[in-house]
Amino acid sequence: MAFRFQRRIKIAPGIRLNVSKRGVGLSAGPRGATMSVGRRGVYGNVGVPGTGLSFREKLNKTQKGGTGGRKGAQGEQGNINISIDDDGLVTLLYPTGEPLSTRETAAVRKRAGGAIRAFMEEVCERRNEMLRSITTFHHRIPKPTDKPEYIPSLFKVQEPTPSLFAKVWALIFPPFRRKLNRDHADWRSAKAAHDQGEQERKALEETLVFSDITAMERVLETYLGGIEWPKEPAIDFDLGEDNTTLALDIQFPDEDEMPDKEWSVPATQYKLSPKTVSATKRRQIYRDYIHSVMMRVAGEIFAHLPTVEHVLISGYRETINSSNGHAEDQYIISVIMHRDQWASVDFERLRQIDPTEVFTGHLLNRSMKKTGIFKGITPFSPSDLEESSMGSGHHKLS
Numbered sequence: 001m002a003f004r005f006q007r008r009i010k011i012a013p014g015i016r017l018n019v020s021k022r023g024v025g026l027s028a029g030p031r032g033a034t035m036s037v038g039r040r041g042v043y044g045n046v047g048v049p050g051t052g053l054s055f056r057e058k059l060n061k062t063q064k065g066g067t068g069g070r071k072g073a074q075g076e077q078g079n080i081n082i083s084i085d086d087d088g089l090v091t092l093l094y095p096t097g098e099p100l101s102t103r104e105t106a107a108v109r110k111r112a113g114g115a116i117r118a119f120m121e122e123v124c125e126r127r128n129e130m131l132r133s134i135t136t137f138h139h140r141i142p143k144p145t146d147k148p149e150y151i152p153s154l155f156k157v158q159e160p161t162p163s164l165f166a167k168v169w170a171l172i173f174p175p176f177r178r179k180l181n182r183d184h185a186d187w188r189s190a191k192a193a194h195d196q197g198e199q200e201r202k203a204l205e206e207t208l209v210f211s212d213i214t215a216m217e218r219v220l221e222t223y224l225g226g227i228e229w230p231k232e233p234a235i236d237f238d239l240g241e242d243n244t245t246l247a248l249d250i251q252f253p254d255e256d257e258m259p260d261k262e263w264s265v266p267a268t269q270y271k272l273s274p275k276t277v278s279a280t281k282r283r284q285i286y287r288d289y290i291h292s293v294m295m296r297v298a299g300e301i302f303a304h305l306p307t308v309e310h311v312l313i314s315g316y317r318e319t320i321n322s323s324n325g326h327a328e329d330q331y332i333i334s335v336i337m338h339r340d341q342w343a344s345v346d347f348e349r350l351r352q353i354d355p356t357e358v359f360t361g362h363l364l365n366r367s368m369k370k371t372g373i374f375k376g377i378t379p380f381s382p383s384d385l386e387e388s389s390m391g392s393g394h395h396k397l398s
Helices: 102-133 164-172 174-206 213-225 279-304 355-361 382-389
Strands: 017-020 023-026 033-038 041-047 054-058 080-084 090-093 234-239 245-251 261-264 273-276 310-320 327-338 363-368
Touching: 080 102, 090 102, 102 261, 164 174, 174 213, 213 234, 213 279, 245 279, 245 382, 279 310, 279 327, 279 355, 310 382, 327 355, 327 382, 355 363
Parallel strands: 017 054, 245 310
Antiparallel strands: 017 023, 033 041, 033 080, 041 054, 080 090, 234 245, 261 273, 310 327, 327 363
């Protein structure tokens, strides 16, 4: 059984996690946090320091936000931006970036104080949510299956339906009629492209994925790229020639890139108060994050690639070699997994599973203390995976 391993496919470069009240999605966000208070309401942009996490949403959906700002060229009130920096300091700014005076700040707080504090609470919640969610990727692992189920994606763009007035106007004004026709033609074209894409995806996920390596790669790219990563990941993988084996590398961030603060909102102050997470807790978060991500990736593989029976997953991070100052990849975990072993996991009780213990039932190479301190290892190789898949090898672990 020969392995190809001639090229590597990088998944989802530059993805950032976007958190909103409705769930998680993907976007890029600004540093710190800002809020706009204006005639259309109060909007917030939040970035969690050191994580790339951000969100934007309207905060006061039932009331108009007062501004206390200067008048624009036509006598309208301008927006006031509320900025919360990485240290939790709240500053009121004009759109130009100029800070408000003490008197103007007091006036805005008087008129929009409720909205400002609601925004502060929201920022605080989003920043703390990262600590809670970064170690729970394995809570959403799909069950392994040998018959993948294609789930259609609906076309969410509503068909343009002109009003009665528009229809009448189109009869007497040809340019407007042509515009309506173009709009509808564009919608039909977009829907046709979507439907064609769904047909291709259905064929990939239900038929071609059983025999075509390129189709298998495309399916795995789609599902790994759709995970809400908390960091910009680099995931490389390649498949064996017989469609039953897969080797995959995950580049993890360094420990010091993990969030290290818990936030609260003081009762009377306009600032967020940070509390630094202990070094021990931060290492434990890092430990659980790595194993949770490893579990999630394994789950996606066994759920969407039905012919893959044996998987090698290795995790590494970039470190600086103290002897020459060069950046090097340091592998910290490597595991060979088999589908039948993975299927023994109780997927109805994922929240009760300790992700650091899951891989001990597999062929595991890991040098880690209980507190989450990792040492470098030599990862398993494709030949190790081949030997293990044939049931004729045993490896001494470091």
